[in-house]
Amino acid sequence: MSSVNLMAREVAAKIVFYGPGLSGKTTTLRKIYETIRPAHRGEMMSIATEGDRTLFFDFLPVKVERVNDCSVRLALYTVPGQVFYNATRKLVLQGADGVVFVADSQPEALDSNRESLQNLEENLLEQGVRLDRFPLVMQWNKRDIEKTLPVEQLRAVLNTRGVPEYETAATSGQGVLDTLKSITRLVIKDLRAKRIVPSPRPTAPPVENPGAGLEARLSQHLPRPPSQTGLPAHPPSLMPRQNPPQAAAAHAPRLETPAPLATSVPAPAGQRAMGPASALAPGDLFDYARAAEAAFASGQYGTCVASCMDAVRRALAFAGEGTLAQQGFLLRTDGADLLKLQGLSKRVEALRVDDAAFALYFLMQVFTRLNDARLPETA
Known part of the structure; x- marks a missing residue:
């Protein structure tokens, strides 16, 4: 398919x-x-x-x-x-x-x-x-x-x-x-x-909220590092103009923190929320997925890509012996995406948010293939 x-x-x-x-x-x-x-x-x-x-x-x-x-x-x-x-x-x-x-x-x-x-x-x-x-x-x-x-x-x-x-x-x-x-x-x-090919992207109007870009949307699905808690919702240069105390009180209900997305897995008190990659990860690869998500959330995009590549290698090894390409083929992963991730992992110093987001996407694809193949086998 x-x-x-x-x-x-x-x-x-x-x-x-x-x-x-x-x-x-x-x-x-x-x-x-x-x-x-x-x-x-x-x-x-x-x-x-x-x-x-x-x-x-x-x-x-x-x-x-x-x-x-x-x-x-x-x-x-x-x-x-x-x-x-x-x-x-x-x-x-x-x-x-x-x-x-x-x-x-x-x-x-x-x-x-x-x-x-x-x-x-x-x-x-x-x-x-x-x-x-x-x-x-x-x-x-x-x-x-x-x-x-x-x-x-x-x-x-x-x-x-x-x-x-x-x-x-x-x-x-x-x-x-x-x-x-x-x-x-x-x-x-x-x-x-079969309607497999997606419809064309609509022409988007000019973006009014700089925080609504790709990084912001992806970050909603990933745990936020402790260093970011308590920060204002807008960068200092984009902070709303200060109003008199009476006006601020009148507008206070609009500044409430939005409810977490339903796609996030609730975490027990004192623990980080589980991201989409770690939610799909087999037990043996859970820590690798969490490390990749944490690196993405903290803006360390090179570390995120390197962690994803390490996790992909370990995941594909469950398919049996052979080269990475052969293992990926047996699990029916996208060969072009695997080659792209390998290329990104060789230049981790100059990577952007979309590179790290792609690496997480491909890692989730590999985890899905493992689940479909019922790997790794449990005793």
């Missing part, structure tokens, strides 16, 4: 290239990678084996058009084609927003094409998704080979649903981008129909 980063105004959608072994899935992604401008692509990762060139996945984040005022980022994956890697296929297919089925046009591959398409339908059904109601594009690959099946025959066997189809030669790139554009259009149309 796609994810929406409201703070960054970005929608991340996942597209999986599915098909039998050696049908051209990885070659297709490599050609997309070579064609797209460097500014619009991320790093391509691949794990190869002797039996199949892609054992786990290829991951290629590609930035495409804007929807409303949100940018759309596509995460492109491939699955292993070999049948005995079906468990990995299911894992990669989880949360997909669209599929490109890469069919081998050679006559001897017709049966394996049919079996792979049936396997795709079965794996989606396990997730409660019907293939005939899912964004799907057929890619007839290897059309540059002399002995290939007619498109009509491929269509009769594999495309009974009448979804968009394209003839391609992945080695030369012919038709590859047309296929990507087609599945992108279908995915974005589906996201709009």
Whole structure:
């Protein structure tokens, strides 16, 4: 399922290239990678084996058009084609927003094409998704080979649903981008129909209250340090003009302290209120979340980002052994957000409030993924 980063105004959608072994899935992604401008692509990762060139996945984040005022980022994956890697296929297919089925046009591959398409339908059904109601594009690959099946025959066997189809030669790139554009259009149309893409931001009038910005709104959800208690509600330069005692008394009811937000977790007497990150944190990571929230509330944004990065590393370790990217993939976290947090943690001296707020947002996303996966396991 796609994810929406409201703070960054970005929608991340996942597209999986599915098909039998050696049908051209990885070659297709490599050609997309070579064609797209460097500014619009991320790093391509691949794990190869002797039996199949892609054992786990290829991951290629590609930035495409804007929807409303949100940018759309596509995460492109491939699955292993070999049948005995079906468990990995299911894992990669989880949360997909669209599929490109890469069919081998050679006559001897017709049966394996049919079996792979049936396997795709079965794996989606396990997730409660019907293939005939899912964004799907057929890619007839290897059309540059002399002995290939007619498109009509491929269509009769594999495309009974009448979804968009394209003839391609992945080695030369012919038709590859047309296929990507087609599945992108279908995915974005589906996201709009499901109302996943947020509506455009309204044009805001000039801000009259300087305290109503991003930092102030986020601070309402986080514990305030003891040093801030008792401070006036406005900075000295913004303090209301002093009125005579009689007028001040008349206006006193308007200066009452507002009630705490319902999203904050009440704390026992003498303890700090629990923030949203610590409320989501597993017991083993609770102290790390509290430290990050305390750093944010005190304006130590670099410390907040560093604490979040430390907590994310420890949280992703519950997914098992592997690199940070592999652990994040297994927990279905946003790869682009993980890379962004890693970059921020390397320059903690010059960070701003929105950087720290993003770090807390991503930490909460990781905690949510842990809870969904029921990790860490308790004895």
